[in-house]
Amino acid sequence: MTQIQKIITEKFADLQPMHDFVLAPLTYMKIGGPAEVFLELKTRASIVDVVQFCTSQKIPMTVFGGASNVIIDDAGLKGVVLCIANDEYEISAEDAHVVRAGAGMKTAIFVRKTIDDGLQGLEYFLGVPGKLGGAIYNNAHYMSNLIGEYVTRVEVIQENGKIVWLEKEACHFAYDYSLFHENRDILLSVEFRLTDGEKNLSLQLIKEATEYRAQTQPLGEPSSGCYFRNSPNTPELQKLLPQFAEKKEVPSSYLIDHAGLKGTKVGGVSVSKKHAAFFVNDGKGSSEDVKELAEVVKQRVFAEYGVQLREEVFFLKEKSYAKL
Numbered sequence: 001m002t003q004i005q006k007i008i009t010e011k012f013a014d015l016q017p018m019h020d021f022v023l024a025p026l027t028y029m030k031i032g033g034p035a036e037v038f039l040e041l042k043t044r045a046s047i048v049d050v051v052q053f054c055t056s057q058k059i060p061m062t063v064f065g066g067a068s069n070v071i072i073d074d075a076g077l078k079g080v081v082l083c084i085a086n087d088e089y090e091i092s093a094e095d096a097h098v099v100r101a102g103a104g105m106k107t108a109i110f111v112r113k114t115i116d117d118g119l120q121g122l123e124y125f126l127g128v129p130g131k132l133g134g135a136i137y138n139n140a141h142y143m144s145n146l147i148g149e150y151v152t153r154v155e156v157i158q159e160n161g162k163i164v165w166l167e168k169e170a171c172h173f174a175y176d177y178s179l180f181h182e183n184r185d186i187l188l189s190v191e192f193r194l195t196d197g198e199k200n201l202s203l204q205l206i207k208e209a210t211e212y213r214a215q216t217q218p219l220g221e222p223s224s225g226c227y228f229r230n231s232p233n234t235p236e237l238q239k240l241l242p243q244f245a246e247k248k249e250v251p252s253s254y255l256i257d258h259a260g261l262k263g264t265k266v267g268g269v270s271v272s273k274k275h276a277a278f279f280v281n282d283g284k285g286s287s288e289d290v291k292e293l294a295e296v297v298k299q300r301v302f303a304e305y306g307v308q309l310r311e312e313v314f315f316l317k318e319k320s321y322a323k324l
């Protein structure tokens with residue numbers, strides 16, 4: 001047993017920490033080695049206890065929610081890996097349009113509950129896999145809709161162990177971006193402001209979005225969604241691709257597809273033939289395959305369009321919350 005395994009097991013035996021726990025099956029990409037210690041935290045209180053303890057003891061932590069937007073290294077993760085799973089849900093007693101939920105609640109379940117409670121606004125996000133914490137971390141999008149637009153406040157544990165509510169403006173939401181890329185805050189809860197809904201209309205929007213996803217995305221295959229972000233438009237791209245001239249971003253799927261990369265494979269990982277921005281795993285893929293394929297795609301797209309693609313997914317290997 002390692003020192004960290006011993007410390008965490010003694011301190012948090014009731015949370016059933018797992019040692020050398022292989023993470024691949026938990027991820028949508030089905031890639032990733034073992035966590036030195038793995039904990040699934042189902043309550044806000046347990047997240048606070050573990051995070052504050054690990055921070056005070058300088059034990060490295062890595063966090064994920066649904067693991068639908070991450071690649072985990074085959075070598076695994078040192079320290080404590082936390083799966084955030086708190087799924088509290090409440091409508092504000094002061095304002096029936098304000099809803100708060102745990103960062104570990106599945107996004108689809110949250111959206112469905114808000115609709116059942118007579119609210120609308122988040123329908124397009126019902127099809128986004130994973131949990132609210134992950135959706136807020138990267139400001140999940142559907143077409144031009146960004147989930148951050150509906151957020152009023154986010155509750156976090158900061159690196160110094162303090163728990164604070166951050167107003168929406170402080171979260172700096174932008175396309176595929178939030179403040180949480182820049183710091184080591186761990187999201188505990190999210191508060192949204194929605195509007196009065198009409199259930200049948202909401203269900204119709206969900207149906208349309210679900211059908212569109214099924215037509216355009218390789219939903220049956222292991223993947224982390226779009227591997228690359230869409231690329232900021234530039235005067236050069238506007239001339240080269242006038243069909244996107246009015247858009248702020250050019251779809252990475254278009255660039256990858258028209259660079260002839262659909263189906264390109266390294267080891268067990270390939271560029272999806274259905275949606276060129278998705279990397280899919282045939283079940284034998286490794287994190288090295290993912291990185292190599294990403295290089296092949298980046299180089300070809302740069303050669304064709306002069307565009308430097310940037311990852312939308314997150315490599316958890318490089319993300320450690322506490323300094324050793």
Ligand SMILES: Cc1cc2nc3c(=O)[nH]c(=O)nc-3n(C[C@H](O)[C@H](O)[C@H](O)COP(=O)(O)OP(=O)(O)OC[C@H]3O[C@@H](n4cnc5c(N)ncnc54)[C@H](O)[C@@H]3O)c2cc1C
Nearest residue numbers: 064065066067068069130131133134135137140141187225
């Ligand atoms: C088939 C498919 C379709 C997809 N479609 C969409 C789409 O339409 N739109 C879209 O935006 N995305 C899409 N995605 C990507 C992904 O589902 C979303 O980004 C999702 O919101 C990620 O949530 P998650 O809980 O799985 O995050 P994870 O993958 O668990 O984590 C992602 C990042 O967030 C951080 N994080 C997670 N929870 C916390 C927390 N509580 N505190 C601090 N940091 C945290 C992690 O450390 C990591 O860096 C798709 C993915 C797949 C597989």
